[in-house]
Amino acid sequence: MPEAISKTTTEPVIAAIATALGGAIAVIRVSGADAVAVAQRLWQGKPALARLPPRVLTLGRVGDAAGQPMDRVLVVCFPAGASYTGEPMVEFQAHGGAAGARAILAALYAAGARPAAPGEFTRRAFLNGRLDLTQAEAVADLIAANSRLALRQAELSLEGGFGAGVRTLWQAVTDLAAEVEARLDFPEEPLAVTPAAELAATAGRLAATGRAQAERRQWGDLLRHGAHVVLAGPPNAGKSSLLNTILGRDRALVTPVPGTTRDTLEELVEIRGLPVWLVDTAGLRQTDEPVERAGIDRTRAHIAAANLTVWIMDAGQPLAGQWPDLDPGQELRPFLPVINKSDLGVPPLAANWPFSRPLVAVSALTGAGLDELEQAIVTALGAAAGGAAGHDLPAPNARQSELLARAAAALEDAATGLAAEHWETAAISLGEAANALGQILGLTHSPDLLDTIFSRFCIGK
Ligand SMILES: Nc1nc2c(ncn2[C@@H]2O[C@H](COP(=O)(O)OP(=O)(O)OP(=O)(O)O)[C@@H](O)[C@H]2O)c(=O)[nH]1
Numbered sequence: 222m223p224e225a226i227s228k229t230t231t232e233p234v235i236a237a238i239a240t241a242l243g244g245a246i247a248v249i250r251v252s253g254a255d256a257v258a259v260a261q262r263l264w265q266g267k268p269a270l271a272r273l274p275p276r277v278l279t280l281g282r283v284g285d286a287a288g289q290p291m292d293r294v295l296v297v298c299f300p301a302g303a304s305y306t307g308e309p310m311v312e313f314q315a316h317g318g319a320a321g322a323r324a325i326l327a328a329l330y331a332a333g334a335r336p337a338a339p340g341e342f343t344r345r346a347f348l349n350g351r352l353d354l355t356q357a358e359a360v361a362d363l364i365a366a367n368s369r370l371a372l373r374q375a376e377l378s379l380e381g382g383f384g385a386g387v388r389t390l391w392q393a394v395t396d397l398a399a400e401v402e403a404r405l406d407f408p409e410e411p412l413a414v415t416p417a418a419e420l421a422a423t424a425g426r427l428a429a430t431g432r433a434q435a436e437r438r439q440w441g442d443l444l445r446h447g448a449h450v451v452l453a454g455p456p457n458a459g460k461s462s463l464l465n466t467i468l469g470r471d472r473a474l475v476t477p478v479p480g481t482t483r484d485t486l487e488e489l490v491e492i493r494g495l496p497v498w499l500v501d502t503a504g505l506r507q508t509d510e511p512v513e514r515a516g517i518d519r520t521r522a523h524i525a526a527a528n529l530t531v532w533i534m535d536a537g538q539p540l541a542g543q544w545p546d547l548d549p550g551q552e553l554r555p556f557l558p559v560i561n562k563s564d565l566g567v568p569p570l571a572a573n574w575p576f577s578r579p580l581v582a583v584s585a586l587t588g589a590g591l592d593e594l595e596q597a598i599v600t601a602l603g604a605a606a607g608g609a610a611g612h613d614l615p616a617p618n619a620r621q622s623e624l625l626a627r628a629a630a631a632l633e634d635a636a637t638g639l640a641a642e643h644w645e646t647a648a649i650s651l652g653e654a655a656n657a658l659g660q661i662l663g664l665t666h667s668p669d670l671l672d673t674i675f676s677r678f679c680i681g682k
């Protein structure tokens with residue numbers, strides 16, 4: 222029996238309802254060394270659970286400790302080594318009512334199981350070597366994903382795509398460290414050895430790889446938390462109308478009166494697979510009216526914090542005077558100039574057109590240009606977050622990115638040390654890099670770290 226599995230046989234039995242209560246079916250999971258024995262105390266079907274073929278659904282009844290029948294269920298048993306957690310597992314599929322599922326859970330507790338903590342099944346899967354830590358983290362991302370690309374990203378990591386890249390890097394660092402150690406152990410070895418400059422170049426290349434992977438965090442953050450895209454511009458340009466058109470419903474109030482929108486309004490929408498928080502704002506203009514002024518202050522705060530500002534102008538008005546007076550440095554922020562009401566005809570651009578980006582012409586009224594606008598938003602966000610090249614490349618989360626950056630810094634130190642033939646300092650730096658990469662995979666971990674990671678999970682996962 223592999224070591225990873227034999228280790229699990231002492232784990233206490235845990236149980237939880239894995240599905241949302243009130244659905245058509247409730248799945249109740251039981252895992253641990255004695256899972257089958259505990260579940261058998263409820264099972265009134267034939268044959269005994271221990272004699273059921275593994276991983277096959279069987280219909281039967283469950284009852285409470287007094288033998289009172291509770292529900293007709295489907296049951297499935299997974300043997301150790303062939304279950305989600307790696308331990309023996311039993312799953313009941315019961316009728317979906319909350320009371321019924323809770324009664325089965327209570328009977329399992331009475332039979333010796335204890336309540337599972339959030340993410341405890343996945344934690345056991347990790348500890349039993351069924352998943353590496355990047356895959357375990359991806360399970361939570363998969364559940365939280367609220368857009369097509371976020372889901373794809375989580376799937377990539379769950380399949381091991383992100384972990385594989387880190388493992389390759391870790392292996393290369395470990396190999397390099399072994400070469401350097403050999404120099405330390407046998408300094409006079411006459412055998413052909415790789416020149417120091419070549420070792421330094423290798424360390425430099427590995428550092429660049431780690432750095433590049435760390436920097437993809439921005440793209441990961443966009444996918445996990447959604448991009449903030451602010452619709453801003455002069456009053457009456459059609460910001461609220463565009464929000465409604467993109468959402469496909471009348472969310473914001475639209476009137477011909479300039480200054481209609483006062484408070485900001487945020488809605489989550491999926492644009493080309495990206496989760497986007499669209500923020501409708503009060504039009505920017507000079508005003509002494511206190512309520513409108515307060516709204517304008519909010520607009521400015523949103524622009525300052527946005528991933529992208531879509532600056533909307535009115536084709537029915539002369540363009541001069543419609544562009545923003547940017548604060549110093551603000552022109553560096555991602556900015557997308559748009560002319561709305563293109564159905565009225567697009568006016569010629571003034572010679573002092575201040576934007577480097579091409580102009581997108583749309584009509585919230587007719588929907589013309591909406592595809593181009595959505596594409597321009599996604600392109601601008603991708604460019605700003607470093608995700609433009611290959612939306613399919615795995616992107617790290619904050620923890621993983623910090624460890625990648627730490628590994629890259631240690632590898633840069635190692636490169637310097639190797640170039641100067643300071644073998645001992647180089648060996649220490651390489652050790653640090655390998656350690657940081659190992660922490661991403663969970664090769665080394667502390668209970669505190671696991672508590673932090675798995676506390677984000679739901680109970681039953
Ligand atoms: N012809 C035409 N009219 C539009 C278009 N989009 C909006 N409008 C009209 O322009 C007026 C202002 O639209 P809103 O969406 O309220 O503009 P806003 O930018 O949100 O205005 P404030 O909230 O006041 O800053 C309304 O009368 C809309 O019907 C468009 O594409 N074409």
Ligand SMILES: [Mg+2]
Pocket residue numbers: 460461462473474475481482501502
């Ligand atoms: Mg408005």
